[in-house]
Amino acid sequence: MSTALPDQVLRGAYKEGFHDDIKALRKVAKGASHEVVDYMCDVKNEPDWMRQFRHRSLDLFLKQDLPAWMPGLRDIDYDAITYYMSPVDKSANRWEDVPEDIRRTYDKLGIAKEEQKLLGGLGAQIDSEMAYHNIQESLAKQGVVFLSCDDGLKEYPEIFKEHFAKSIPPEDNKFAALNSAFWSGGSFVYVPKGVKCDIPLSVYFRINAEQFGQFERTLIVCDDDSFCHYVEGCSAPVYTTHSLHAAVVEIFVKDRARCRYTTIQNWSTDVYNLVTKRAFLYKNAVMEWVDGNLGSKRTVKYPSCYMVGEGAHGEILSLASADKGMWQDAGAKLVFYAPNCTGRINSKSISGHGGRASYRGLVQVNEQARNCRVQVNCDALILDPVSRSDTYPVMEIDGDLATVEHEASVSNVSEEQLFYLMSRGVKKEDAVSMIVNGFIEPIVKELPMEFAVEINRLINLQMEGSVG
Amino acid sequence: MADTFEIQGLHVNIEDKPILKGVDLVVRKGEVHALMGPNGSGKSTLANAILGHPKYTVTGGKILMKGESLLEMDTDERARKGLFLAFQYPCEVPGVRQSNFLRLACNARAGRELDVMEFYDKLGQKMKVLDIDEKFMKRYLNEGFSGGEKKRNEILQMMMLEPEFAIMDETDSGLDIDALKVVSRGVNELRGPGLGILIITHYERILRYINPDFVHILVDGKIVKSGGSDLAAHLEEHGYDWIIKDAEPVSAPAKGR
Numbered sequence: 103m104s105t106a107l108p109d110q111v112l113r114g115a116y117k118e119g120f121h122d123d124i125k126a127l128r129k130v131a132k133g134a135s136h137e138v139v140d141y142m143c144d145v146k147n148e149p150d151w152m153r154q155f156r157h158r159s160l161d162l163f164l165k166q167d168l169p170a171w172m173p174g175l176r177d178i179d180y181d182a183i184t185y186y187m188s189p190v191d192k193s194a195n196r197w198e199d200v201p202e203d204i205r206r207t208y209d210k211l212g213i214a215k216e217e218q219k220l221l222g223g224l225g226a227q228i229d230s231e232m233a234y235h236n237i238q239e240s241l242a243k244q245g246v247v248f249l250s251c252d253d254g255l256k257e258y259p260e261i262f263k264e265h266f267a268k269s270i271p272p273e274d275n276k277f278a279a280l281n282s283a284f285w286s287g288g289s290f291v292y293v294p295k296g297v298k299c300d301i302p303l304s305v306y307f308r309i310n311a312e313q314f315g316q317f318e319r320t321l322i323v324c325d326d327d328s329f330c331h332y333v334e335g336c337s338a339p340v341y342t343t344h345s346l347h348a349a350v351v352e353i354f355v356k357d358r359a360r361c362r363y364t365t366i367q368n369w370s371t372d373v374y375n376l377v378t379k380r381a382f383l384y385k386n387a388v389m390e391w392v393d394g395n396l397g398s399k400r401t402v403k404y405p406s407c408y409m410v411g412e413g414a415h416g417e418i419l420s421l422a423s424a425d426k427g428m429w430q431d432a433g434a435k436l437v438f439y440a441p442n443c444t445g446r447i448n449s450k451s452i453s454g455h456g457g458r459a460s461y462r463g464l465v466q467v468n469e470q471a472r473n474c475r476v477q478v479n480c481d482a483l484i485l486d487p488v489s490r491s492d493t494y495p496v497m498e499i500d501g502d503l504a505t506v507e508h509e510a511s512v513s514n515v516s517e518e519q520l521f522y523l524m525s526r527g528v529k530k531e532d533a534v535s536m537i538v539n540g541f542i543e544p545i546v547k548e549l550p551m552e553f554a555v556e557i558n559r560l561i562n563l564q565m566e567g568s569v570g
Numbered sequence: 571m572a573d574t575f576e577i578q579g580l581h582v583n584i585e586d587k588p589i590l591k592g593v594d595l596v597v598r599k600g601e602v603h604a605l606m607g608p609n610g611s612g613k614s615t616l617a618n619a620i621l622g623h624p625k626y627t628v629t630g631g632k633i634l635m636k637g638e639s640l641l642e643m644d645t646d647e648r649a650r651k652g653l654f655l656a657f658q659y660p661c662e663v664p665g666v667r668q669s670n671f672l673r674l675a676c677n678a679r680a681g682r683e684l685d686v687m688e689f690y691d692k693l694g695q696k697m698k699v700l701d702i703d704e705k706f707m708k709r710y711l712n713e714g715f716s717g718g719e720k721k722r723n724e725i726l727q728m729m730m731l732e733p734e735f736a737i738m739d740e741t742d743s744g745l746d747i748d749a750l751k752v753v754s755r756g757v758n759e760l761r762g763p764g765l766g767i768l769i770i771t772h773y774e775r776i777l778r779y780i781n782p783d784f785v786h787i788l789v790d791g792k793i794v795k796s797g798g799s800d801l802a803a804h805l806e807e808h809g810y811d812w813i814i815k816d817a818e819p820v821s822a823p824a825k826g827r
Contacts, residue, residue, distance in 0.1 A: 517624060522661035523671075525621050526727060527649035527678035536674070540665025540710065 116397075119370050121339030122207045124228070124310055129187045132313075136160060138185050139283060145191075146252055146286075151263075159272035159282030166276040171494075174400055174429055178374060183315045183346055185284045188231040193250045195236045200226070204233050211337065213306050223248040225305035227318055230286040241299055246330075247292040248303050251319045254290020261292055265323055269352045269380045269408065277376040277402075281317045281350040288318030288349065293328040293359075302331040302364075302550060307347075309338035309373065315346040322352070324359040324387075331362045333550060337397070338370045344399065345373045353381035353389065357411065360388040366553050368560065369398040371427045377403040383443075385411035392548050395422040395430050396560050404462060406435035409443040409471070420449040421545045423561055424457030424489070433462035433494075438471035438501060447478045450542050452561070454485035460492040461510075471501040478508045483541050485515060485534075535562050572636050573599040575653075575735040575766055580631035582612075582619045589615040591791035592631070597735060597766040604769045604777055604802060607788035608810045613770045614658060616788070617739040621645050621655045635735060650679055654733035656724040658740040663711040668723075669693075671711050672730055679731050696729040700756050717744040725756040735766045742776035754779030774806035787813055 128145060130138045139160055143153040168175055194200045200208075208226055223237035225248070232250035241248070247258060255262050272282035287307075293299050309316050324330055338345060347369060355361045361381065369375055375398040381389040391405035407416025418434035430453075436445035451459035461480045482491035493510055515537050523533035539546070539558055546554045575597040582590040589612045597603050607613050619626040620633060622645040633640045640648050663671070672693065677683055697704070700722050712720050721741055728736055738757070742750055757780050761767070769780060777785075777799065785801040786793045787810075795801065795813055805813070 516661075518661050519663050521621075521623050521645060522657065523663065524645040525649050525655050525657075526671075526675040526731065527646055528675055529646050529678070530644070532674065532678075533646075536666050536671070537663060540663055543665030543710075 118337035119340035163279035193232040222301035223303040227287045245294040251288040277348040285319035288320040291322040295325045299330040304333040307336035320351040326357045333364045351379040355387035357385040362390040364392040375401040379405040383414035386413040391418045404433040416445045422451040424453040424459040426455035429458045435464040438467045441472040449480040453489035456488045458490040462494045466498045467501040469500045473503040475505045576634040578632040581629045600763040602767045604782040612791045652734035654736040656738040660720045666711045669707040718749040774802045
């Protein structure tokens, strides 16, 4: 099998790799400093507790070392990064009020205004700040709150403070500390008791600046018996330098509520994507992470469900595609603190053109979590001999009567499958694409339609010339 | 020429082991040929080599379809030219929906995008002939199918793709009598002046339902006897032994090799 594929084919395939000249209204000097923290607190006009929290987080970040198992991040030059930069000073809630040059960028990305019609709400972040955030009137009338995280802090200080950094404290890991120090933008979502928000709330994150750090923070609270589906997408220009994306997403799914969080990560291969995502599940709550990783230079991300209430169900569907120059260290965590809970992880990865995909998973059943059931499936498809796949599953089971199933498989595109499809007149490249798309189908079918189409398109582009 | 499928002096190796040692066979459109032979005689090798499976190396001879040589063509091109193989062990392709796959294959064969309504009308008709449930189309290609369902699916694909020459590799194996009748019904419906069929089988059973015009016996990589449909009945009664004994004097190396 030949693996030769010219660089420009892949570069050309990443249609989001352009950058626009957008004037920064606010910009700080490079480097992670306490001065930057103070500047941000000043321009954002934040309460003192947040200022203290940011400073404390920065100290933690500077002090903390990388865990030994997290390789491939040593060459990040933190001093070369700009930690806060924004072309806007406020989030508009009418598309016409978004500055024209930013609208142009979003038009090119296809985040057209029309898309709002299919959505319960739409948010658009560029660099450090949300340029746009709006929610459908019908949802707003029912009390659904969908704001930038900064506006959430201002307008709903009590709900905000009650939950903020409670599932992911800055002590959790180096990048959670980094985010806690410099967080800006992201979403604040509150769904009141019993309200079903059945059309998705969608947010698009765009990095436009070079050597930049984007640290959005998202806080979602689904109150008792409510439902919401939050969808996020992202992209960045192709430069020759590196950028950093270190987000923190905290979700609280209260009694009997259900939340689904869908991510289609499509960063350019300039971006280090180091994200902490965690949901707390209360009594009989349901949380579903649908996590698609298609881009970035390096992704370190393990969406987690912490079952803190009895009878909760946590589910993580993870899809990673590692193309040339990428290392997707994706996975999932299920942590059980309460009895009679269930959890499921379904992970699929594809690696080609020398890309590397790793599954890193944790299933932890604590002593008080009796009678829990867990099912883990992870399947890897390796397209050529220069690509790589690893699996690092960790299981810590202390609770009684736990049922834990773990299945893993590694496969190639088989000669027999190719021959079978080709014997029906299907061209080889179409046959490969069919097999690969079939492999990820169990996850893709969970995605909203337009995302499913986009994923299939991206995967097909990445697969071009990878088997042959 | 335009109506023939012709194999001339075909030699095929698996790795370095010679399996076919000079096979000659001509199938004309409208004819049904049966190729019989004991286990290990090279029947499936012939089927796979005709479609160009990468594991089988053709070391000599020719395969001509409508006068055109197939050996230089990739498998998919051979198929688009009107060649079909019903597999002995059809492959499972998880996540690929039957309906999507069939539509793509039919479009490839037709060389154009077929009208969706027309496609589904035709599919519905053919499924009826083969007693296939509607739900079947929503399933993934051969995934979790029973042996009988897989074989029926092969015939359905054959009916949809409308080949000019079809090879059926042990389609009868693993089928109970009812399934065999259904499959045969499908094949008999296809039978006609536009299609030449080569049925590869170990047993005479399927030939009771699909009556062949010619029967050939393959032993140790060569066709050692050809005849009419009575030859199959004779085999059923007497087994392969008499023919193997009979064949010995002619099992010298093929001419020109």
